[in-house]
Amino acid sequence: MTALYIDxxxxxxxxxxxxxxxxxxVRMFVVSNGGLRPSQNPLVETVIVPDGPDVADMWIADRAxxxxxxxxxDIPLAAKCVEAGAKVLKHNGEALTAANIGNVLATRDLMADLRAADPFRQGGGKGFTKADRSRFLDALERELRAAARL
Structure with a gap:
């Protein structure tokens, strides 16, 4: 049975x-290290993991x-989940797949190296838009429909 895991x-x-x-x-697991208001929805389970680096990621990777x-x-988490056969979506609806996860990981590592080399370099990440939210909703709808056919 399909499950939805939220980092x-x-x-x-x-x-x-x-x-x-x-x-x-679909059963949904909302995984964090705390600070979230639990949902009253019986299909949603709030999972609180201990503090620590990547503990929530490991919980998801072990189950998905x-x-x-x-x-x-989280790109390293996405890579583990793709390898395990799960479908992975970023918050903006972008699908991370076996075909593109290698390039996404390499870009992430390159950007981390560039930031480390220039301590004055500022974030510069894009803001989250209504269009991103809409793309996410479309992509999640598509993935859950496909999973139901498995």
């Missing part, structure tokens, strides 16, 4: 994911597999 720390689309999961009657959908902005 919930700093996730801007938790409410949207819950609405789509509820419509599809074929037929599941993972929502995360």
């Amino acid at each position: 919930a720390d700093a996730c801007p689309v938790k409410a949207e994911a819950e609405r789509v999961a509820t419509r599809h009657k 597999g074929t037929g599941d959908v993972v929502v995360t902005g």
